[in-house]
Amino acid sequence: MVSASSETALRPGTVPIAVKILIAGGFGVGKTTMVASVSEIPPLQTEEVMTQASVGVDDLAGIEGKSTTTVAMDFGRITINPELVLYLFGTPGQNRFWFMWDDLANGALGAVVLVDPRRLETSFASIDFFERRGIAFAVGVNCFHGKRECEPEEVREALDVEPSVPIVMCDVRARSSSKEVLLALLEHIRNTAEMRAAVL
Numbered sequence: 001m002v003s004a005s006s007e008t009a010l011r012p013g014t015v016p017i018a019v020k021i022l023i024a025g026g027f028g029v030g031k032t033t034m035v036a037s038v039s040e041i042p043p044l045q046t047e048e049v050m051t052q053a054s055v056g057v058d059d060l061a062g063i064e065g066k067s068t069t070t071v072a073m074d075f076g077r078i079t080i081n082p083e084l085v086l087y088l089f090g091t092p093g094q095n096r097f098w099f100m101w102d103d104l105a106n107g108a109l110g111a112v113v114l115v116d117p118r119r120l121e122t123s124f125a126s127i128d129f130f131e132r133r134g135i136a137f138a139v140g141v142n143c144f145h146g147k148r149e150c151e152p153e154e155v156r157e158a159l160d161v162e163p164s165v166p167i168v169m170c171d172v173r174a175r176s177s178s179k180e181v182l183l184a185l186l187e188h189i190r191n192t193a194e195m196r197a198a199v200l
Contacts, residue, residue: 016085020107023090025114026122030142031090032074034114034172038179039076039088073104101129110189111137112181114172117150120158127159136192138166138185144173
């Protein structure tokens with residue numbers, strides 16, 4: 001995916017198509033990091049330092065070193081070309097912020113569900129959310145801890161997702177890796193639209 005700069009000149013009369021993509025997943029899987037790594041603008045972040053109030057509320061099992069949390073959403077932008085702009089919305093991961101998800105999902109073309117291969121169970125709720133609403137999604141297996149401990153098909157079986165759903169191994173700290181996940185999602189959205197059109 002080659003993104004143009006935000007200063008790319010539009011042809012007279014051209015209005016870019018804005019596409020809304022959600023970056024979702026459980027608590028501490030790397031959503032804020034992905035938006036920051038791939039956005040062409042300084043991302044809007046609502047990260048706050050975790051306090052004693054989160055003790056017993058937020059599950060830090062497996063991510064004991066985490067000290068901040070998203071309290072609203074993350075926002076970034078990628079200009080694909082002068083006619084197409086992706087707007088990325090990172091969702092909060094904790095259960096207590098789930099009331100925001102319906103609003104964030106409104107008008108979304110698709111979603112990336114990030115998963116931590118060490119804590120796959122934290123992604124079940126996100127996958128269920130998008131499946132129930134018929135929103136196309138791709139799964140990004142974030143190997144940010146430096147180990148590839150599983151293969152894509154093992155993750156597919158564990159998550160019980162359809163064969164058509166892309167499973168992409170990634171490290172969202174790297175811009176190129178985050179872009180690969182987004183490319184897989186856009187390809188999946190296009191293929192899904194073509195199959196639906198063929199049925200009509």
